[in-house]
Amino acid sequence: MRLGILTGGGDCPGLNAVIRAAVVRSIRTYESQIVGFLDGWVGVLEGHTRELSLDSISGILPRGGTVLGTSRVDPARREGGIEAVRDAVRIFGLNGLIVCGGEGTLSGAADLSDAGIPIIGVPKTIDNDVRGTDYSFGFDTALGTVVHAIDAVHSTAEAHDRVIVVEVMGRSVGWIAICSALAGGGDVVVAPEAPMNVTQVCDAIRVRRARGRKFSIVVIAEGAEMAPEPDGTKLEIPHRTDEFGRPRYGGIGNVLAHTIEQRLGMETRTVTLGYVQRGGTPSAFDRLLGTRMGIHAVDLAARSEFGRMVSLQGTSVTSVPLAVVREGPRPVDENMLEAYRAFFG
Numbered sequence: 001m002r003l004g005i006l007t008g009g010g011d012c013p014g015l016n017a018v019i020r021a022a023v024v025r026s027i028r029t030y031e032s033q034i035v036g037f038l039d040g041w042v043g044v045l046e047g048h049t050r051e052l053s054l055d056s057i058s059g060i061l062p063r064g065g066t067v068l069g070t071s072r073v074d075p076a077r078r079e080g081g082i083e084a085v086r087d088a089v090r091i092f093g094l095n096g097l098i099v100c101g102g103e104g105t106l107s108g109a110a111d112l113s114d115a116g117i118p119i120i121g122v123p124k125t126i127d128n129d130v131r132g133t134d135y136s137f138g139f140d141t142a143l144g145t146v147v148h149a150i151d152a153v154h155s156t157a158e159a160h161d162r163v164i165v166v167e168v169m170g171r172s173v174g175w176i177a178i179c180s181a182l183a184g185g186g187d188v189v190v191a192p193e194a195p196m197n198v199t200q201v202c203d204a205i206r207v208r209r210a211r212g213r214k215f216s217i218v219v220i221a222e223g224a225e226m227a228p229e230p231d232g233t234k235l236e237i238p239h240r241t242d243e244f245g246r247p248r249y250g251g252i253g254n255v256l257a258h259t260i261e262q263r264l265g266m267e268t269r270t271v272t273l274g275y276v277q278r279g280g281t282p283s284a285f286d287r288l289l290g291t292r293m294g295i296h297a298v299d300l301a302a303r304s305e306f307g308r309m310v311s312l313q314g315t316s317v318t319s320v321p322l323a324v325v326r327e328g329p330r331p332v333d334e335n336m337l338e339a340y341r342a343f344f345g
Helices: 015-030 041-046 081-091 103-114 139-160 175-184 198-210 252-264 284-302 322-327 334-344
Strands: 002-007 033-037 049-052 096-101 119-123 163-168 188-190 216-221 268-272 308-313 316-321
Touching: 002 015, 002 041, 015 033, 015 096, 015 284, 033 041, 041 081, 081 103, 096 103, 096 284, 103 119, 103 322, 119 284, 119 322, 139 163, 139 175, 139 216, 139 284, 163 175, 163 252, 175 188, 175 216, 175 334, 188 198, 188 334, 198 216, 198 252, 216 252, 252 268, 284 308, 284 316, 308 322, 316 322
Parallel strands: 002 033, 002 096, 096 119, 119 308, 163 216, 163 268, 188 216
Antiparallel strands: 033 049, 308 316
């Protein structure tokens, strides 16, 4: 057996754990070869590879990002892209291809799978928004980074009686925003699943100040849309789009902070964490999850169970049809929303 592996989309803590586990499982269990494609699908389309061995993956487990590099390229959307991937599988003598990615990368991989290319998907995303799995590695590390930042800004917010708006990642789901607000002790949270207008945000701040709280922490997901005001107006943030047609977010925190300061007359500051959430050493949970998923992906390939995506269901690692990712991003589930309502509803 000879396998290929690539990492696509945004980088994510835990990817190196998957690569390491896939190499160890392939070589030690199946006495097989595994080749890494560099810079995601670019490596497949242009033939840029790296032979992976036990020596080559030594020391990569605690490293963030991905040693293979990544890119936001979807061959299914490029003219001749599907045939180019099929040719690469043939030229490199691959029995299968392990694709580590988020919703966009895996949706493209599902299209390639439908075209008969042998693919196993591994879900990764700090947003935790891939359908078919309870958790994706990368989320736990990102959440820990955000909670640490919220803990840090508490002291300066309290010292100056400030409102601090913390903008976190989250395109169309609010896993990071809602979970970090709960774990970090935020006062207000705005997420796609929990939209608010500016008036409601300001009212929530006033209520907490009336109860004796002298500072406020507002957590907002970068992709959240402010609900309309009573007069029908709402804050609008212009967005660009990436290759997958999805908006590129960022900036809503600054606009909201400026509006809060204007309306309430309270000193308001913004903390935009941005790519800090993606980086750093992966948590123990993400290392373990990435390791288990890498092992399971190779096992699926060894059984020729292609067109599947590795999945965490409860505490068990299993698999689901890769096509499930086409159903769109996975929103915050009802259990977490119930916890949200207890504090912010």
